[in-house]
Amino acid sequence: MGIRKVGIDTTTVKTGDIARGMANKAAEATTGEGIFEKAVVVDILADPDALVELLKTEDNPLKEKITNEAAAKQAPRGSLLVKLLSEGTSETLTCAYPFFQSHIMLPAHVGEHVWIHKDGDTLYWLSRISGGMPSEDVNHTHKDRDLETPAEKDGDAKEKSDEQKGVIKKIIARFNNGAGGDSGGAKSSPEGFDTKTLFGNSTFPKNVKEAIPRYTPRPGDLVFQGSNNTLIALSTDRGWSKEDEDFKASNYDFDIKDKRGSIDIVAGRGFSEEAIKPSSETEAGGDPKRTAPRLIKNDIEGIETDKISKLNDIQPNRAEGDPDFHADLSRLYVSMHSPIDKRLSLAAETPILATGTQEDKEDASIVAKSNEIRVVSREDGSIRIIKEKGESDTGASIILNSDGTIHITGEKIFIGKSKEEGGEGAGPAEGDMQPYIKFSVMKEYLESMHESLNSFCETMANHICPMNAPSPQIAAASNKLKSELAQHKKKIDELQSERIFGE
Numbered sequence: 001m002g003i004r005k006v007g008i009d010t011t012t013v014k015t016g017d018i019a020r021g022m023a024n025k026a027a028e029a030t031t032g033e034g035i036f037e038k039a040v041v042v043d044i045l046a047d048p049d050a051l052v053e054l055l056k057t058e059d060n061p062l063k064e065k066i067t068n069e070a071a072a073k074q075a076p077r078g079s080l081l082v083k084l085l086s087e088g089t090s091e092t093l094t095c096a097y098p099f100f101q102s103h104i105m106l107p108a109h110v111g112e113h114v115w116i117h118k119d120g121d122t123l124y125w126l127s128r129i130s131g132g133m134p135s136e137d138v139n140h141t142h143k144d145r146d147l148e149t150p151a152e153k154d155g156d157a158k159e160k161s162d163e164q165k166g167v168i169k170k171i172i173a174r175f176n177n178g179a180g181g182d183s184g185g186a187k188s189s190p191e192g193f194d195t196k197t198l199f200g201n202s203t204f205p206k207n208v209k210e211a212i213p214r215y216t217p218r219p220g221d222l223v224f225q226g227s228n229n230t231l232i233a234l235s236t237d238r239g240w241s242k243e244d245e246d247f248k249a250s251n252y253d254f255d256i257k258d259k260r261g262s263i264d265i266v267a268g269r270g271f272s273e274e275a276i277k278p279s280s281e282t283e284a285g286g287d288p289k290r291t292a293p294r295l296i297k298n299d300i301e302g303i304e305t306d307k308i309s310k311l312n313d314i315q316p317n318r319a320e321g322d323p324d325f326h327a328d329l330s331r332l333y334v335s336m337h338s339p340i341d342k343r344l345s346l347a348a349e350t351p352i353l354a355t356g357t358q359e360d361k362e363d364a365s366i367v368a369k370s371n372e373i374r375v376v377s378r379e380d381g382s383i384r385i386i387k388e389k390g391e392s393d394t395g396a397s398i399i400l401n402s403d404g405t406i407h408i409t410g411e412k413i414f415i416g417k418s419k420e421e422g423g424e425g426a427g428p429a430e431g432d433m434q435p436y437i438k439f440s441v442m443k444e445y446l447e448s449m450h451e452s453l454n455s456f457c458e459t460m461a462n463h464i465c466p467m468n469a470p471s472p473q474i475a476a477a478s479n480k481l482k483s484e485l486a487q488h489k490k491k492i493d494e495l496q497s498e499r500i501f502g503e
Contacts, residue, residue, distance in 0.1 A: 036115045038129065039082035040189050041108050042093055043204050048075040050204060061203060067092050071122065078105050080125050082114065083193045091192065096125040107227050110202045111175070111195035113143050134308050138225045139212045142195055144188050147179040153311060169281045170312040173298035175199075196300065211305045213270035213293040213321035216252045230267045236260040237338040239323035240291065242345035247290055247319035261336045268329025269321055278303050279312065288317045291324045330370035340365035354414050354433035354501060377402075413500045435496035445491045452484040 045051055052073050054060045066072050066081065072095035081093045096116055098105065108114055108128050115126040131141045134149035149171070177194035181187030189195075199206070212229050222234040237260040238251050270292040278295035279285035285306070288294050294317055296306035309316050325331070325343045333340075341347065341360035344367065350358045377383045382402050389395030396410035414433055456477050463473035 036117055036126065038085045038113055039080075039094070039096070039116045039125070040085065040193050040195075040198070041080050041110050041112050041114055042083055042193065042198055043081040043110065043202050044108065044206070045072075045075050045079040045081065045095070046077060046204065048072075048077060048079060051075070051081075054203065061201075062093070065091060065093050067094050068121065068123070069095075071095050071097075076102065078102070080108060080114065082116065082123075082125065083190065084116065085113075085189065087190070089190045094123055096123040099124040099126040107138075107207075109140050109207045109227070111198045112141055137212065137305060137307065138214075139210055139227050139304065140207065142173075142175050144176050144178055144181075144195075145174065147188065148174075148176055148185075149308060150311070170279065170284075171308055172279075172281050173296050173304060173306075173308065175298065175300060199300070209302050209304070211293055211295050211303055213291060214305065214307075215269070215321040216250045218252050218256065229269055231264070231269060233262075233264040233266075233323075235262055235264060237262045237335050239264075239325045239333075239343050240319070240327075241343050242326040242348075244326075247317065249318050251319065251322050259337055262338065263334040264323055265332040266323065266328050266330065270324065271327050271329050279306055279309070279314065284312070284314055288320070290327050291317070291319050291322045292327075293317060293320045325367075325369070331367065333365070333367040333369075335365045337363065338365045340367060343367075344369065351417065355412065410499070415500065433501040435498070436500040437495045438497055441491060441494045445488055445495065448491075449485075449488050452481055452488070456481045 051062075054062065055069070055073065062081075072079075072081070075095050076097060078098045080096045082096050083092075084094055096114075099117060100106070106127055108125065113129040115129055117124045117126055128141060129143055130136060131143040132146040135141050135143050135145040175195045176182055177196075178188030179186045182194070187194075207227055210228065212227070215223060215225065215231060215233070217223050217233070218235055218238070220235075224232045236256060238254065240247075240251060270288075270290070272289045272292040274289060276288055276292060276295050277283070277286035278297045280297045285295060294306035294309050294314065295303050296308070298304055306314075306316070325333075326345065339360065339362040342362075347360060375383060377400065380402050383398075383400040385398040387396040394411055397407070399407040399409075401407070415436075416433070459473055459477035463471055463477075465471045465474075
């Protein structure tokens with residue numbers, strides 16, 4: 001009978017691969033004996049009340065299958081329905097509580113293997129069992145791939161022959177059951193509890209399957225990752241900028257310096273606007289951009305991160321998952337010391353200032369970057385953006401008070417867009433920025449002008465013109481208006497603000 005080659009979607013298998021997988025499986029089965037045992041996740045009890053309601057129904061699919069049903073009805077959030085691998089072929093399930101209290105909630109997904117600890121009649125799940133390079137994935141880890149994926153290609157006679165014919169198939173990501181167990185080898189999970197079956201039969205909602213870039217930590221890093229491309233790294237300052245073009249190596253070992261402690265909170269690492277073609281059995285797929293991962297199509301037509309590209313003679317993206325201040329979608333960044341303006345490539349984004357220059361800073365920094373940013377205060381609150389005065393007494397602030405007033409203070413306030421070409425402009429500001437008008441001076445000027453014109457108009461309306469002679473009254477009124485207008489004109493320069501400037 002032809003059976004599938006381990007790790008390769010073909011129709012043949014070498015006994016050495018199966019034997020190696022069985023040996024690995026046997027070795028794993030004895031690890032932690034008497035302390036922990038293994039189980040496969042059948043369902044996630046994110047909301048245990050849903051399970052309680054389901055058990056009340058007559059046609060519920062879990063009827064008489066849960067061995068500790070009483071405990072399951074009292075299960076806390078984050079509990080699992082698992083199949084203990086030690087139970088063999090029975091269809092019974094067991095409810096396992098989270099090992100940690102609710103301050104810490106760890107992810108587990110249907111089809112993944114978890115560590116189980118028994119305390120009397122109560123079962124606790126500790127964590128998902130970590131996988132090797134071919135399987136470990138924060139989105140979904142199918143650990144059985146470790147049993148059948150070779151460390152490198154053997155290059156046997158058949159492979160060489162296929163290469164010459166140009167028909168060799170590439171290794172793909174499979175949801176195998178044990179070491180070739182779905183094609184005659186040793187199975188890892190009992191019948192009906194393999195990952196493919198569980199994907200289709202689970203009762204409660206499952207996690208979203210998507211490709212997540214892998215993160216390369218620095219020594220000493222503390223990293224927390226979610227299943228859907230979210231990450232918190234307590235690390236040191238690092239990150240690619242918009243100008244970077246060489247991604248042949250990870251930046252995890254670039255510029256490691258002391259006193260650079262940083263906290264990076266990011267969602268959407270390695271985002272690429274251009275769709276990346278995934279690898280398949282017959283095609284190598286497209287090259288990833290910047291810090292995006294290579295992609296591979298698995299045997300259930302899903303797309304995931306390609307963790308075995310080197311087996312197919314395709315180099316992985318060494319910069320995959322690195323902090324990227326240009327491409328990552330949303331980031332909050334807190335650093336003891338960072339060349340933050342350079343990281344954000346702000347030199348190209350800063351306009352020519354109306355006065356002074358703007359240089360890239362390198363100092364203690366906090367950054368928020370995303371597509372849409374909102375800062376919201378509740379109706380009875382306020383928002384304050386303060387630049388401290390210090391000894392120079394040159395503070396600045398923007399204050400939004402609870403009564404709806406906005407206060408903007410500073411030594412000079414520029415509003416609008418400055419011209420690209422500078423030079424001497426009107427008033428105390430440089431370039432083409434114009435000073436705003438003081439209303440009190442404008443009012444005084446206009447009122448005086450109005451009174452002068454009004455007086456002139458009254459004189460004109462009431463004067464008596466002598467026959468064939470100039471009117472003394474008109475001449476006097478005209479001279480008076482001309483003199484007063486000259487005095488009023490002197491106030492024009494006082495209209496300009498010394499503090500607020502704009503277009």
